[in-house]
Amino acid sequence: MSTEKKRKRERDGSAPKTKVAKIEESTHASKPAKSPTPVPDEPAPVAKKTFEDLGVIDSLCEACVALGYKHPTPIQSESIPVALQGRDIVGLAETGSGKTAAFALPILQDLLDKQQSFFGLVLAPTRELAYQIEKAFTALGSLINVKCAVLVGGMDMMAQSIALGKKPHIIVATPGRLLDHLENTRGFSLKNLKYLVMDEADRLLDLDFGPILDKILKVLPREGRHTYLFSATMSSKVEQLQRASLHNPIKVSISKSSHQTVETLLQYWNLIPHKYKDLYLVHMLSEAIGHTAIVFTRTVNEAHRISILLRSLGISAIPLHGQMSQSARLASLNKFRSRGRDILVATDVAARGLDIENVDLVVNFDLPQDSETYVHRVGRTARAGKSGKAVTLVTQYDIEPFQRIEMALGKKLPQATVEKDEVMVLSERVGEAQREAVRQMKTLHEDRGKKGAAMRGRRKGGGRDAMDRDEG
Template sequence: MSSNSDSESNTNTDTLVQKTPSTATFKDIGVMEQLCEACEKLGFKAPTEIQRESIPWSLSGRDIIGLAQTGSGKTAAFALPILQALWNNPSPLFACIMAPTRELAYQISETFEALGSGIGAKCAVVVGGMDLISQQIALSKKPHIIVCTPGRLQDHLENTKGFSLRTLKYLVMDEADRLLDMDFGPKIDQILKVIPRERTTFLFSATMTTKVAKLQRASLTDPVKIEVSAKYSTVDKLLQYYMFFPFKHKDCYLIWLMNEMAGHSAIVFARTCNEVLRIGLLLRSLGIDAIPLHGQLSMDKRLGALNKFKSGARKVLVATDVASRGLDIPAVDLVVNYDIPSFSKDYIHRVGRTARAGRSGKAISFVTQYDVELLQRIEQVIGKKLDEFPGEKDAILLLQERVNEAQRLAMIELKELQSKQKKGKKRARENADRQMSLNEAKKISKGGKKKTGARR
C-alpha cells in the first residue's frame, strides 16, 4: 500500500500496489453466498479486475475512486458491496446511483434487480423524460436503491413532498467524467449539500479529468484509488479496422459491409439524429433489419429500440453517441463508425460496445478524404495502427445503382417523417396556447364573479 497526501482536501488517496490474485472467485473477495449464487445465475463466472481490486475495500466501508476502461464490469463492482451492506443493515432509501444518461440508469437498475432479487432489494429509476407523478409514487414506496440522472433527482428533492435522502448510506457517481462533461456539476453540488455527510461514496470514471479530481475532493473521504487502466485503451480481443474510400461511396460501403456481416449484430454510429434516421431508412429499404436510437426519441421509444436490439428482434442498431457510453448490450459482434467521432475518447467508448466480458469483436471505421487526420489522432491515443479491412472495390461499387435508388426513397420518407413531426409540434403548441388562453379566461371570469359578489 502507498498513501499520498492531498493538501487541498486534507484527505489521503490510497493506490493499490499488491493486487488480488487473478484466480480469485467472488467468494474469495468476500461476497456473501446469496450474491455469489446471483452472480452464477447471471453468468458472472469470475470477478473482473476492477471488481477484484475494489470490492474488498468497498466491503470494508472505504470510499472508492475506480478508474477503468469501458466494459470492465464497473456496475457489479459497486452493486455487490451495496447489496451486501443492505442485507446486513436493511433500510429504505439506502443507496443512490447517479448516471449521465437515462438508458444507463435503466441498465444499472436492471443489474441491481437481477443481483438483488434473492435478497428482496427494491429499486426505483428517476430520470427525465418520464412521468413525474409515477416516479413520485415509486419514491413514496421507499425503495432501497434509487438510480437517477442528477437533474431529475434534484427536481424531486425540491418538489416531491415527503421525499428526502436523510437515510442515505451509499452514493455512487457512475461515468463521472461524462456526468461533468454534460454540465451536471451544479446539480451534483446541490445534491451533495442535502445528503448525509456520514456516508460511503463510490466514484467510477473512465478517466481522471481535472473536473473529476475536483469532484473527488468535494465528495470523498480518505478514498482508495483503483486504477485498472491508466490511459485510454481498448481491450485486447477487439479487432480494429478502417476502410478508406471517397465520401460519395460511403453508403455503398455500408450496405456491402452489412451484407458481408449478415446474421451478426451490429451498432452503426452516426454523428447526428437526422443521419441516424436516414441510415435506418436506407438499410430497411434494402431489407436490412435496422432500428434507430437517438436523443430526440421519447424515452419509451429509446428503451423500446434498445430492448428490440438486445433481444435480437433487430440485428442492426443505428445510433448517435447516446448509445456509446456505459450500455451493456450482450454479444454485439460489430461496431461501425459510419462517421468518425471528433474526439478520440468517444471512439474508445463506441468500440467498447463490442468485445465485452472477455468476448471478441470487430470495430470498423469509415475513413473518407475528410477523416484522415481524425483517424491518425485515434491511432495516436490508442497506441496502435488500425489494419485495413479487406474488400474488393469493384465488387462493392456494383451495389451503387441499388444504393442510389434506396437513397432516393430514404430521403422521400425522411422528408415525410420530418413534415409529420413539424405538424405534430405545431399542433401541440396550438393546443398549449389554447389551454393557456382558457385558463386565463377562467381566472378573469372568477375574478369578475368575486368582485360582483363583494359589491352585493
C-alpha cells in the first residue's frame, strides 16, 4: 500500500490497529472506567439575619435601618426572640455588644400595643450611660413617639420632677436618684411598671448600690413584670440579684471571657521611669496628633492635672471625672464626640458603658486596678470591627501588677520601643507646662475649699439638699 493511501485511511479512522492498541482496548474493556474524583461544592453563603427575622415589627425595623443597624449582633439575635415571648432574661455580654437595642426593641414593641405611662424602667450604674440609653430609646422609638425621662444625680431634682409629671413611657435612672424621687416626689409611683432592666448589673453592685436596689425592688410590682438583667460577668452578687428579681429566666451568653479583647485591637506596653511619665505621654500624643485618644488615670486629681498640662502644650484635651458637675461631664463628652477636643483625660467613670465612635488610641497613664478594668478601658477603641491601639505606661513600680494583667489576658503583650533622646528633647517645654498645671490646680483646690465652706454654712442654716446617692 502506498504511503499516500495509508495516510488517507488513518485520517478516515480506518487504519488497522496495532497490537499495542488492541491490548490497551482489551484492558479498558475489562476494567470499569474510574469515575472522576468529586469536587466538593462551595459552601453556600449563610444569609445574615435581619431584625425582621427576629420578629421585630416594621416600624422598629425602619428605625434600626435609619440608625445604621444593618444586622442584629449576637446578643440581639439570641435575646430579642426570647424577650418577645415574654420571658425574663439574664444576658451575659461585654460592653459594646449591642445590649441596649437588645432590651429596648422588645420593650418598645410591647409599648406600641399598650401605650402606658411609666411602662419601663432602666437602671444604669453611671450618669453618662443613663443618658446614652435614653438617646437609644428615643431614636429607636421615634416613629412611635416614645417619651423618656432621665433621673440622675448632679442635675436639678425639680426639673426631673416636672419631667415625671409629664408621664413618660420610659424612665432611665441611676439607683440613688431614682430612690430619691420614689421617696420625695409626690404622686410618683411605679406600681404599674411592666418592664425592669438592670444594665451593667455587675457594675451596679461594684458601686455598692446593692442596698438601694433592694429598696427599689420592694416598691416595684412582682406580678406582670418582665425583668432583664445584663452583665459582663456572673458573680455571686449578680446571682443573688437574679434570684431576688427575676422569675424563671432564660440565660443568654455570648461572653466567652471577661478578659477577652477583640482581634482588631493592637496592645502594647512601655517600660519607663516614673519621673518621666508626663514626658512619654506628651511624646506619644504628639506623635498621634490629629487622632482621637482617651487617657485613663487612677485619680480625679491626675485627670484634671494632665488635661491642664496638655492644654498648656497646645494639645486639645478635656477632663472627665466624677467630681465634675453633670452638665460639665456631658459637655466634655459632647466636645470629644464632636471632635471639638481630640483628647479625653478620664478616670474609670469612662471605662464602661460609654459608646464613643472612632477612638483611635487608649493610653493607660496609670495602671488599672485589675485586669477586668483593663479590658473595659482598652475596649473604648477597636469597636464595631474597626482597628485601634492601646498603650500602657508601666513604671518600675507597676511591673508585678502588669504581669498579673498579662496572665489574666493569657498572653504576653509586645513592648513598644521609643527613643529616649526623642522624649528628653521635650523636657524644658513639659517642665514649664507642669509648673503651670500645679499653679492652676492649687487655685482650683482653693476655690473648691471656699465653695465647700459656703455650702456647709447654708446647710447649718436649715437648707436641705436632696441626698445624691449616685456614683462619683
